[in-house]
Amino acid sequence: MKKQSLIIDCDPGVDDAVGLFLAFGSPELDLLAVTAVGGNVPVSRTGRNARILRQIAGREDVPVFLGADRPLVREPAGAGEFHGAEGLGDLPPFEPPFPATPGHAAEAIVDIVMGRPEGSVALAMMGPLTNLALALRREPRLAARLGPVSVMGGARSEGGNITASAEFNIWADPDAAAEVFASDLSLTVFGLDATHQVRATDARIARIEAIDTPQAQAAASMMRFSQRVEREIVGWDAPPVHDPVTVAWFLKPDLFEVRTCRIEVETASDLTRGHTAVEFRGVDPATARHHWAVTADADGLFDLLAERVA
Ligand code: RIB
Numbered sequence: 541m542k543k544q545s546l547i548i549d550c551d552p553g554v555d556d557a558v559g560l561f562l563a564f565g566s567p568e569l570d571l572l573a574v575t576a577v578g579g580n581v582p583v584s585r586t587g588r589n590a591r592i593l594r595q596i597a598g599r600e601d602v603p604v605f606l607g608a609d610r611p612l613v614r615e616p617a618g619a620g621e622f623h624g625a626e627g628l629g630d631l632p633p634f635e636p637p638f639p640a641t642p643g644h645a646a647e648a649i650v651d652i653v654m655g656r657p658e659g660s661v662a663l664a665m666m667g668p669l670t671n672l673a674l675a676l677r678r679e680p681r682l683a684a685r686l687g688p689v690s691v692m693g694g695a696r697s698e699g700g701n702i703t704a705s706a707e708f709n710i711w712a713d714p715d716a717a718a719e720v721f722a723s724d725l726s727l728t729v730f731g732l733d734a735t736h737q738v739r740a741t742d743a744r745i746a747r748i749e750a751i752d753t754p755q756a757q758a759a760a761s762m763m764r765f766s767q768r769v770e771r772e773i774v775g776w777d778a779p780p781v782h783d784p785v786t787v788a789w790f791l792k793p794d795l796f797e798v799r800t801c802r803i804e805v806e807t808a809s810d811l812t813r814g815h816t817a818v819e820f821r822g823v824d825p826a827t828a829r830h831h832w833a834v835t836a837d838a839d840g841l842f843d844l845l846a847e848r849v850a
């Protein structure tokens with residue numbers, strides 16, 4: 541089987557964790573690195589959390605690099621209320637024995653991608669886009685060299701989840717997102733329009749809970765945490781599990797329907813900061829660079845997850 545080389549950039553984060561476990565258990569992927577960014581919680585915690593998760597999954601072979609501890613311009617703002625102060629729900633944090641690999645995440649992305657054949661390394665973005673923006677600034681040839689890039693971020697029909705008009709990953713660092721979307725990269729973007737269709741219902745969580753592996757138990761515990769928080773804060777009882785879509789797309793793309801589009805990000809207005817203007821009109825499929833996910837098959841994604849955390 542030809543493996544897909546992949547770097548995952550993330551801010552674990554309970555749903556990032558589920559996405560990482562999906563990747564750690566998928567033999568189709570050659571996971572070259574996990575890079576951490578400040579987002580849900582500061583990068584000191586997202587980096588440690590990535591190391592905790594790779595240990596739980598028995599994947600200490602995958603290097604973890606620490607990246608940006610703050611957005612390009614804006615002040616750092618987390619989402620601890622949805623992920624717990626430590627970032628992994630109520631999973632007890634610990635300091636894993638295996639350290640992060642020295643060097644900034646942006647540098648690691650550049651070195652790995654530029655050191656391999658053109659188009660061979662893919663990227664899954666699960667948090668604010670700061671590291672990718674920094675990597676593009678560091679190496680302008682990166683966009684042409686990268687393979688497929690999936691991004692969890694933005695919202696169109698669903699409205700925002702951090703403000704009325706913006707989704708957290710884009711809102712947290714709108715300037716980085718604006719640079720990434722305006723670059724020559726071709727992005728497949730999974731906004732809330734798609735990820736709000738992927739919900740951790742009781743039945744789906746119970747299915748993962750019934751699997752007796754450390755990663756399944758950890759994933760289920762974190763989704764239970766999300767369920768409790770969602771009930772308290774939002775009143776829903778089935779929290780969206782956003783980030784695994786960025787990995788599932790590489791494993792089973794037919795789980796999703798995507799449409800060609802133009803995407804621009806609001807950076808000038810405080811009121812609508814981080815809004816993603818996703819335009820389908822007047823887009824020439826021959827030249828359109830971005831795709832926007834409009835549907836996601838939640839049952840199919842949980843089938844995949846159950847299989848890969850087993
Ligand atoms: O809006 C959802 C996104 O913000 C997810 O990536 C979640 O982990 C948070 O970072």
Ligand code: CA
Pocket residue numbers: 550551552553555556579580666667783
């Ligand atoms: Ca995330």
